[in-house]
Amino acid sequence: METNLMQKLERIFNKTVGSNQIHEAVLFVQNTRGDISYSKGHGARDLDSPLLMASITKLFTTSCILALREQGKLSLDDSITKYFDKAVLEGLHSYKGKEYSFSLTISDLLFQVSGLPDVYEEGNNSAKNRVINEDFYLTFNESMELVKKLTPHFAPRTMKRAYYADINFDMLGEILEKAMDLPLREVYRKFIFEPVGLKNTYLPESENDFVPKIYYKDKAIHRPKFVMSSRASGGCVSTARELMLFIKAFFGGALFDQSIFDKLSSYNKLQASMWPICYGGGYMRIPLNGLATLFMGKGEIKGHSGSTGSFAFYYPVKDLYFVGDLNQMANAALPVRFSMRIAMTTI
DSSP states (O other): HHHHHHHHHHHHHHHHHHHHHHHSSEEEESSSSSSSSSEEEEOOOOTOOOOHHHHHHHHHHHHHHHHHHHHHHOOOOBBGGGGGGGGHHSSSHHHHHHHGGGBBHHHHHTTTTSOOTTEEEEEEOHHHHHHHHHOOOOHHHHHHHHHHOOOOSTTTOOTTTTOOOOHHHHHHHHHHHHHHHHHHHHHHIIIIIHHOOOOOOOOOTTTTTTTOOOEEEEEEOOHHHHHHHHHHHEEEEEEEEHHHHHHHHHHHHHSOOOGGGGHHHHHEEEGGGGOEEEOSSSSSSEEEGGGGGTTTOSSSEEEEETTTSSSEEEEEGGGGGEEEEETTTOOTHHHHHHHHHHHHHTT
């Protein structure tokens, strides 16, 4: 059985990296105990190569929010007015003539149900289009001002609606810093890097911090300024080996009380462009028993992917974790489809 699984994983990996889009990649699959383990690199990547986590960083932010909640230092029901000045929030969420900016909560941000628009994807000069051609830095306040120029998608907590927007997690990062009176890098160190034993994972904050190159189609681009401005929503660097340690800790109860997952497990479908991804409390949930798999799968994978090709998921049905990177930002769906294929092949 185990040998058969390894052969299937090998075939999926080889077929994926055989695509013209993939210039370097890494895959690491393990069960909880680690007695089932498969890893493979392609191009210049192996288990210890630095990789840009991109939006997997959101799981770090989620972990810290949940740890602080457990310590009683914040509540998911806290109004964001507790952490931001009125001038920063005013005009952030105005929908159909009504101002919702001051009624948003930490929970709204964590569950992606604020309705706020996404500066990365939206607008005539979206950050995504800009970063392909140039490197640039956005401060948190500049990002907030860009959000204010866009139209929200719905009133907060509109039933069965979620909208993926980086600003939700950028704001959570600011909340963490204010709640702890520490820079975000130190918050991550205290609640994640040290407890899990991550030695090669970090949040780049200066030109001395290494930021890996990212492929856009056939071109390798270097965007350290943009990565450093992504912070709590997508700014961390790690390795496949350390991502495995983290994702096991996240879903295994080593970072916060697992009973909170009961509260986090309610989820909503994201915008159509991100189908079939749903969002729970701070993490992605991707059902495997729906149309996307022709109803042939079982259960779901949960974790996070990144727009640069990174992925970190857990498949409870088979007790398998899979992490890695395809390092290609031209197709944000690649790591999700790849992770779904891995899960499907284990059934």
